[in-house]
Amino acid sequence: MKTLVLDAFSGISGDMFLGAMFDLGLSQSEFEEQLNKLKVPGYQIVVERTARSSITGTNFDVVLDGNLPKDQGFDEHQHHHHHGRNFMMIKQLILQSNLKTAVKEKAVKMFEQIALAEAKVHGKKLEDVHFHEVGALDSIVDIVGAAIAFDMLQLDKLVVNNLSDGVGTIKIAHGIVPVPVPAVMEMQLNTAIPIQKRFDVHTELITPTGMAIIKCMGNEFNTSITNGVLERTGYGFGKRETGSLNALRASLYNSKLSQQQVDETNDRVLLMETNLDDATGQQLSITIKRALELGAKDAWAEPIIMKKGRPAYKLCLLTVAEQQETFVKFLFSDTPAIGLRMKSMHREIMERRIEQVQTSYGKFGIKRLSYCGLNKSSVEYDDIEKCSQKTGKSFEEIKLAVLQEIENKGV
Numbered sequence: 001m002k003t004l005v006l007d008a009f010s011g012i013s014g015d016m017f018l019g020a021m022f023d024l025g026l027s028q029s030e031f032e033e034q035l036n037k038l039k040v041p042g043y044q045i046v047v048e049r050t051a052r053s054s055i056t057g058t059n060f061d062v063v064l065d066g067n068l069p070k071d072q073g074f075d076e077h078q079h080h081h082h083h084g085r086n087f088m089m090i091k092q093l094i095l096q097s098n099l100k101t102a103v104k105e106k107a108v109k110m111f112e113q114i115a116l117a118e119a120k121v122h123g124k125k126l127e128d129v130h131f132h133e134v135g136a137l138d139s140i141v142d143i144v145g146a147a148i149a150f151d152m153l154q155l156d157k158l159v160v161n162n163l164s165d166g167v168g169t170i171k172i173a174h175g176i177v178p179v180p181v182p183a184v185m186e187m188q189l190n191t192a193i194p195i196q197k198r199f200d201v202h203t204e205l206i207t208p209t210g211m212a213i214i215k216c217m218g219n220e221f222n223t224s225i226t227n228g229v230l231e232r233t234g235y236g237f238g239k240r241e242t243g244s245l246n247a248l249r250a251s252l253y254n255s256k257l258s259q260q261q262v263d264e265t266n267d268r269v270l271l272m273e274t275n276l277d278d279a280t281g282q283q284l285s286i287t288i289k290r291a292l293e294l295g296a297k298d299a300w301a302e303p304i305i306m307k308k309g310r311p312a313y314k315l316c317l318l319t320v321a322e323q324q325e326t327f328v329k330f331l332f333s334d335t336p337a338i339g340l341r342m343k344s345m346h347r348e349i350m351e352r353r354i355e356q357v358q359t360s361y362g363k364f365g366i367k368r369l370s371y372c373g374l375n376k377s378s379v380e381y382d383d384i385e386k387c388s389q390k391t392g393k394s395f396e397e398i399k400l401a402v403l404q405e406i407e408n409k410g411v
């Protein structure tokens with residue numbers, strides 16, 4: 001399970017997001033190969049490693065051919081420009097390209113959010129919002145680029161922490177507008193996206209493109225614990241002078257699912273238990289999921305009757321001694337628990353490894369189990385379920401057929 005965490009203490013723009021993605025290690029050549037599928041000429045992307053406030057990060061920029069000056073995004077007064085592109089035209093351009101379906105969907109969703117916000121702010125119909133020639137090119141690269149980056153990273157979740165904007169007003173093509181700029185405010189409407197004000201910064205930190213990325217892709221906000229191993233971290237720099245470090249920090253966490261591979265037939269585990277009469281079943285299911293993502297060997301809840309005849313749950317998790325502090329902190333922060341018990345235990349386990357096997361029903365994960373000369377196999381239940389949904393065949397029928405097939409093949 002891969003989680004991207006954005007620390008948006010200095011806001012977010014399209015350039016900052018892509019800068020951070022390249023700083024995380026996204027391949028520029030693979031990115032450009034995807035972006036070229038749009039077949040839009042007239043620009044080059046610049047990815048430059050540099051340092052600010054002694055911190056190394058990446059500057060991302062879209063440079064237009066002929067050194068045309070970049071303008072400010074969108075233009076609702078189309079008569080000032082000759083080659084305006086409206087939302088429908090940009091949507092067509094994306095949908096007709098050879099980009100992956102998942103990339104197209106994400107990019108169109110983000111563009112739509114901006115166009116809807118612009119239409120609302122300027123009192124126009126959606127089809128009358130025009131992205132003028134220069135601004136459109138910049139927005140297309142930033143937005144389609146963001147969708148490509150998400151796809152390349154193969155993320156399961158995007159967490160956004162500390163999303164901040166400045167205060168005061170800024171001058172844009174419309175004239176003087178308040179910060180957060182109107183299109184950003186519009187995108188925040190009817191959402192619970194928390195924007196923190198930075199009274200020390202008197203300029204815009206969140207641009208409409210940055211807000212569209214967060215609104216369309218963000219899954220969680222201000223999460224105190226991120227499960228998994230922190231594998232990479234990077235900084236994407238912003239263009240505005242803010243008086244402090246103007247960067248977006250991106251961190252990539254990977255939590256491998258436990259129990260995938262076990263090479264020993266016995267080990268020592270730590271069993272942690274806590275009795276809870278004030279946690280809902282809904283909450284506990286999330287805690288159990290998080291504990292597994294955090295690397296617990298197992299986690300479950302047992303129904304119990306507590307003092308004063310209260311129906312309650314005993315929450316249990318298995319971990320190792322080295323992880324004791326992590327999981328004690330986890331249980332105290334993720335549940336209402338104010339105390340817990342621990343036991344160190346000996347465990348006997350079958351050696352196991354998962355193999356991917358091609359069968360006439362498709363590809364299945366097969367768990368190979370062995371213990372002192374005893375061998376058995378089982379089929380991954382998630383794969384059987386997927387196949388059952390696809391084919392309409394029963395769970396039991398698929399399970400037996402797949403087991404029979406692998407036995408016949410002798411694999």
Ligand SMILES: O=C([S-])c1cc(C(=O)S)c[n+]([C@@H]2O[C@H](COP(=O)(O)O)[C@@H](O)[C@H]2O)c1
Nearest residue numbers: 072073074075121172181182183207208209
């Ligand atoms: O040009 C228009 S219509 C425009 C509208 C708004 C509103 O909030 S309304 C904001 N801006 C500013 O343009 C730049 C570029 O934004 P990107 O998202 O394209 O990077 C930024 O300063 C916006 O606040 C333009």
Ligand code: NI
Nearest residue numbers: 074118121183
């Ligand atoms: Ni506008």
